[in-house]
Amino acid sequence: MEPNDIADEGSLPSKDRNFVTALARGLELLRAFGSGEEYLGNAELSNRTGVPRPTVSRLTYTLTQLGYLQHNTHLEKYRLGPGILALGYRYLANxxxxxxxxxxxxxxxxxxxxxxxxxxxxxxxxxxxxxxxxxxxxxxxxxxxxxxxxxxxxxxxxxxxxxxxxxxxxxxxxxxxxxxxxxxxxxxxxxxxxxxxxxxxxxxxxxxxxxxxxxxxxxxxxxxxxxxxxxxxxxxxxxxxxxxxxxxxxxxxxxxxxxxxxxxxxxxx
CATH class of the missing domain: 3.30.450.40 (GAF domain)
Structure with a gap:
């Protein structure tokens, strides 16, 4: 298995009081989507990031509401949403x-x-x-x-x-x-x-x-x-x-x- 760069729970700097763990976990979910992988479910996202599945469920719901993920009700899985693309284009444009x-x-x-x-x-x-x-x-x-x-x-x-x-x-x-x-x-x-x-x-x-x-x-x-x-x-x-x-x-x-x-x-x- 190739090493991956998804942070697990133990690697998050939780002792830093300026560090917002909930935000970090949400961003880790977005990073979990690899090239050529269109859909991932909550269980897969939990396994890749080390974030507990109940927390993943709340995060994917929130990210979907904000447009950073899209939910396929038939597959019960998620893919990256247009909000991610908008951020990327803004970065490159600047x-x-x-x-x-x-x-x-x-x-x-x-x-x-x-x-x-x-x-x-x-x-x-x-x-x-x-x-x-x-x-x-x-x-x-x-x-x-x-x-x-x-x-x-x-x-x-x-x-x-x-x-x-x-x-x-x-x-x-x-x-x-x-x-x-x-x-x-x-x-x-x-x-x-x-x-x-x-x-x-x-x-x-x-x-x-x-x-x-x-x-x-x-x-x-x-x-x-x-x-x-x-x-x-x-x-x-x-x-x-x-x-x-x-x-x-x-x-x-x-x-x-x-x-x-x-x-x-x-x-x-």
Missing amino acids: MGIREIARPHLQKLADATDCNVSLGSADRNDMVYLETCHGHGPLVIRLNIGSRLPIATSAIGRAWLCGLSNERCQQVLQELEAFYGSEWPRYKAGIDKSMKDYAEYGFCLSEQDWQQDISAVAMPLILENGGEVMAINCGGASLRLDHKRLVNNLGPRLKEIALNIKNELEPRHR
Whole structure:
């Protein structure tokens, strides 16, 4: 079974009097819906989150009334409602970086027949906020909202490289707890990417995330480190050998990151 990032009852910081446990539990229910899973029942939601079933029943009722869930009376199960979509669109609409980044990402995607994306961290994953596709037959067809693990993806490892040392160590500790006994294998890949970043100025993931996929990525450090995102360029490993990643795609990605940062900074002055 793959590890999941749903918090259980014991992981909620209940001793913090400013922490609203009921709100946290409701948000955990919304996070429990995975990609490709349209409907979940109260029992499934309880099992995934560790929230007691009677509490789940009250939360799903409330979330349905607010439009964040929809109830199928025939199945006696729930799916995400339009309220979630509205929140997502508002978040993306307020991110000026997408408007600036997209032309640069698309230009590289067209030139390389790769998938070129901008991502931000969410728990143990990177989430694509913008993604552009090339036109070749061997292109990764990932879209906005796609999630890639921080530990094995180039974009995740690049994001780690952009963090302050203190924040990076904190995230590594969280990942170690998440992966448990498998952590040494993941840590070895992260260490290698950090060495690559020190040598080249960008990170590599060669068949680490998926056997047939390779990618290069680098952090996008904004607001003097106050905001760290990452961009990547990836495709079929048959096309993207080590030499092409290091000598071609990596330097081009570095140039794009610099251009995005230079265009964005005047907006923050």
